[in-house]
Amino acid sequence: MARPRQALLTRERIVEAAATLIDAEGLDALSMRRLATELGVQGPSLYNHFATKAEIVDAVAEAVVAQVDIDVFADCDWREGLRLWAKSYHAVLTAHPNIVPVLATGPGRRPHGLAMAEAVYGALIDAGWSRSRATHIGALMRYLITGSALGSFALGFDNDPELYDRYPHLHRAHELPAHRAAVDEGAFELGLDVLIAGLSDHYDQGVRR
Amino acid sequence: MARPRQALLTRERIVEAAATLIDAEGLDALSMRRLATELGVQGPSLYNHFATKAEIVDAVAEAVVAQVDIDVFADCDWREGLRLWAKSYHAVLTAHPNIVPVLATGPGRRPHGLAMAEAVYGALIDAGWSRSRATHIGALMRYLITGSALGSFALGFDNDPELYDRYPHLHRAHELPAHRAAVDEGAFELGLDVLIAGLSDHYDQGVRR
DNA sequence: CGCATAAACTAGCGGCGTAAGTTTTTGCGC
DNA sequence: GCGCAAAAACTTACGCCGCTAGTTTATGCG
Structure with missing residues (x-):
């Protein structure tokens, strides 16, 4: 042909x-x-x-990153924007876990990746965070989101009871893979809650840089 | 031969x-x-x-994981143990960034990985955290540590000013790679501080599950 | 109408992980 | 002390891989 x-x-x-x-x-x-x-x-x-x-x-x-909702920053508090964006990002990555290693290497030159960085960073700057603090917060959120999407914590444990015989506290670790989704979801939610609450405290106390 | x-x-x-x-x-x-x-x-x-x-x-x-110090939990508060362990883990990964994608997939069947999981989980359980909460905290710490080690946030940005012309807030993003270490370190420290402080509050208020 | 371009093809290069079989040395059981 | 299995190197080769080069033919523009 x-x-x-x-x-x-x-x-x-x-x-x-x-x-x-x-x-x-x-x-x-x-x-x-x-x-x-x-x-x-x-x-x-x-x-x-x-x-x-x-x-x-x-x-x-x-x-894939194009699917992340970055309009959430439009007219809401930075806290709420951050939370909604993180959840959207997390959901997209959870739906396409196999591409995560590629995304984890940074926004690179991809337009949607840059647009997302712009939206997040911009929202933090507009809220009054210093440039360096906004950068740190953006990086931090990315760590949590890609970190949680990349290595399913629960999936890393082998489904073989004998493996844990020598580790007294891990004697039920072989059950983890079965609860994979719940464990990963719970850890992510906990992290998101604690991070945003903590940053919110800093913010309210005027520590913005 | x-x-x-x-x-x-x-x-x-x-x-x-x-x-x-x-x-x-x-x-x-x-x-x-x-x-x-x-x-x-x-x-x-x-x-x-x-x-x-x-x-x-x-x-x-x-x-590589064998180099992480897990003796830090021996005789100190869970907060301090968690912080010291996380810093040690982070330092080891920073020293060997190229192997991180392999580690990020979980402890698997590697003895040192399991020993580390045992140490972290055990310390949290011994402190009084519920099994599910201890699991979440362990997973969460791993997200932060591997996430930060995997994708250097600053390195993901291209060193080309023109790339950011269309993104008003990113106009200085091309400077990021030069401050790579400081940015990544700052974000990690911020995350560690906020997470441990937040978890500590939960703990002190008796919310341990 | 002519011709550059686009979009498919086939053939092939060097590299990959690894399987199979060969050779030689070692060290253990009699 | 000897015989022989196991160990540790080798060579050869298979079927993948990303990619290059060169060929063929249909398209669409001047």
């Missing part, structure tokens, strides 16, 4: 297929040949639309 | 070389052939000592 009458590929179709593949089978399952097969095409054809594999993965990451 | 009079490889030598390579050039630079070359040996010889590449990487991760 040479050039078809109707293009078989578009950037959108490629990104969509890549996202589906990553969601379903993980980052490692995404290879150029595999992705091409999924799209009914030979491997190297993808290079007509993206220069490298990294560009495709980046586009998937960008599509 | 067949079997040499003196073994060329040991598990220790392999792990050490792998750790050095990962520290110096990143996870991607670690390939079986490259590692073998570094050790003056052919690639497949490594399989006489480790069954898979993943086992080698795991051993490196285990060697």
Whole structure:
């Protein structure tokens, strides 16, 4: 086949297929040949639309952050904005856990990532936080959100009772994977509550830098 | 060369070389052939000592967590123990950032990882926290520590002023990479302070579950 | 109508993890 | 002291991988 009458590929179709593949089978399952097969095409054809594999993965990451709601800062208190944004971000990452390692490396050059940074940082600055404090708070929230999405805490424990025989306090740790969602959700909520309450106290006491 | 009079490889030598390579050039630079070359040996010889590449990487991760000080819980308040442990963990990860993605996936079956979980969880239980709350706090601390180590927040921003022209609040974001260490350190310290202070308040008010 | 461009193809390079089988040395049981 | 299994290196090779180069053909613009 040479050039078809109707293009078989578009950037959108490629990104969509890549996202589906990553969601379903993980980052490692995404290879150029595999992705091409999924799209009914030979491997190297993808290079007509993206220069490298990294560009495709980046586009998937960008599509994911695009789903985060950053309008929440519009007309509400910085505390509430921060909480709603964090929950939205967290929910998006929970829905697409396999792409998180890519996102965790920072906003990079992706427009939506930068727009999100702008929204968060801007809201904190507008509230009266110093530039350095706003930066710290933004970074901190990101640590909590990506950290919780990246390593499901509960999932890290093996489902094998014998493993914990030598650790008296962990004797029920093998039950953790079964409660994965509840544990991870509880830890995230606790962190969000404590962080925002603590920052709120600082703020109310006039400690804004 | 067949079997040499003196073994060329040991598990220790392999792990050490792998750790050095990962520290110096990143996870991607670690390939079986490259590692073998570094050790003056052919690639497949490594399989006489480790069954898979993943086992080698795991051993490196285990060697890194082994450096975290978990004796800090011995005879001090849970607050102080948590703070000292978190700082030690954070310092170790900061010294070996390239292995963090591996650690972030949880304690798994690694003895030192489990010993650390045991120490943290045990200290919280002994202090009177409920099992579920202790789990949440442990998970939460891990989110903060691995999250901060994984994605240097400041490093994620590109060192290119023009990139931020369209984001009014980010107009100085290109300066962030230069202050990388200070930003990341500040955010981590802020998080640690706020979290421990907040949890301490809950504790003092008798809210332990 | 002619031609540059776009979008598919095929072939192939060097690298990857690892399996299989070979050779030689070591060290233990008789 | 000897025989032989196990250990630890080797070579070869398979099927992936990301990506490059060059080819073919349809499209759309001047």
